[in-house]
Amino acid sequence: MELYGGVIYPAVLVACAILSLAGAVTMVQVRAHGVLEKVVTGFWIVTAIQVISVLVVLIGGNDAGLVLTLGYLLAAVLLLPLLGIGRLGEPDAAALDPDPNRPVLQPDQIARVDGGAAVIVAIAAAVLAWRVFIILGS
Numbered sequence: 001m002e003l004y005g006g007v008i009y010p011a012v013l014v015a016c017a018i019l020s021l022a023g024a025v026t027m028v029q030v031r032a033h034g035v036l037e038k039v040v041t042g043f044w045i046v047t048a049i050q051v052i053s054v055l056v057v058l059i060g061g062n063d064a065g066l067v068l069t070l071g072y073l074l075a076a077v078l079l080l081p082l083l084g085i086g087r088l089g090e091p092d093a094a095a096l097d098p099d100p101n102r103p104v105l106q107p108d109q110i111a112r113v114d115g116g117a118a119v120i121v122a123i124a125a126a127v128l129a130w131r132v133f134i135i136l137g138s
Contacts, residue, residue: 011049012047013126015046016125019125023118023122026111027115030107033115036115043083050129055073064135089104
């Protein structure tokens with residue numbers, strides 16, 4: 001538990017802050033979209049490390065509520081596909097869907113959608129990490 005509370009949890013919070021900042025910068029300055037994509041890759045890695053470390057803590061005999069902890073971990077993992085959701089508006093993705101009302105986004109719109117999604121995911125992931133930390137600590 002000391003490793004999770006002393007290293008992993010603060011690292012997840014730092015990753016959430018970096019993701020949020022990169023998302024906000026991308027919404028303002030579209031050219032930062034490439035940097036956001038690299039930050040998103042790093043965030044996937046940090047989330048995987050978080051999930052593995054929490055599972056190790058749970059297997060190691062922590063008295064935390066198993067169902068609640070696993071539920072929050074599952075929610076943290078299920079947030080990840082929202083990162084890069086702007087790709088659904090690309091012309092290639094729209095060509096695969098026969099719906100004539102499906103929007104096709106411009107590259108700057110895709111970057112802004114990705115930036116907004118990154119900010120939302122960062123906030124939600126920070127809250128989920130905090131809840132897991134509280135549950136494991138109690």
